[in-house]
Amino acid sequence: MKNVVLIGFMGTGKTSVGRLLAGRLGCAFHDLDRKIEEACGISIPQIFAQYGEPYFRAREKEAVRAAAARSGLVIATGGGTVKDAANVALLKENGAIICLTASVDVVLARTAHVGDRPVLDAKDAGDRRQAVADLMAERRELYDVADYSVDTSDLSPLQVVDDIAGYLKREGVFRA
Ligand code: S3P
Numbered sequence: 001m002k003n004v005v006l007i008g009f010m011g012t013g014k015t016s017v018g019r020l021l022a023g024r025l026g027c028a029f030h031d032l033d034r035k036i037e038e039a040c041g042i043s044i045p046q047i048f049a050q051y052g053e054p055y056f057r058a059r060e061k062e063a064v065r066a067a068a069a070r071s072g073l074v075i076a077t078g079g080g081t082v083k084d085a086a087n088v089a090l091l092k093e094n095g096a097i098i099c100l101t102a103s104v105d106v107v108l109a110r111t112a113h114v115g116d117r118p119v120l121d122a123k124d125a126g127d128r129r130q131a132v133a134d135l136m137a138e139r140r141e142l143y144d145v146a147d148y149s150v151d152t153s154d155l156s157p158l159q160v161v162d163d164i165a166g167y168l169k170r171e172g173v174f175r176a
Helices: 013-024 031-040 044-051 053-068 085-093 102-111 118-123 126-145 155-172
Strands: 003-008 026-029 075-076 096-099 148-151
Touching: 003 013, 003 044, 003 085, 013 026, 013 075, 013 096, 013 155, 026 031, 026 085, 031 044, 031 053, 044 053, 044 118, 053 155, 096 126, 096 155, 118 126, 118 155, 148 155
Parallel strands: 003 075, 003 096, 026 075, 096 148
Antiparallel strands: none
């Protein structure tokens, strides 16, 4: 099986859906942010605080290269992974790209905790909803690279998994 790659904005459910989807498909779950944290030995917010975003993006690129060289994985990307066209090209070579979306209010609720998401925190000048809306608008087109898209706003993670599994079966990516 080629890889199944979940892309999408922060708080759209890539990690929780990815873990469940991997279980459903019987393959390994590969979370790029966790791989970066393991490689650096510190958390994502700490990486941003100590070394800055360019350093994080470079580590992210390495993590993409390593993941894309493998197959049969469910890969959860970070919300900004697709900002780099080379990352998208690598992931597309051997992967079905699935985009998870959600409304501004749902993303806001899921990313309310300050300190976990440095890119959103940096954008937040006091109106977090505005920060989510602005960043989402800025990035919207980046997620158009997906082969398939699911709006997770009103779905449970299991419902999202059912939807994606149905798509993968129809497309012959996954046959069981
Ligand atoms: C980022 C999203 C985060 C993480 C990092 C940068 C972004 O991942 O990769 O904080 O630029 O959108 P999640 O989408 O899992 O929150």
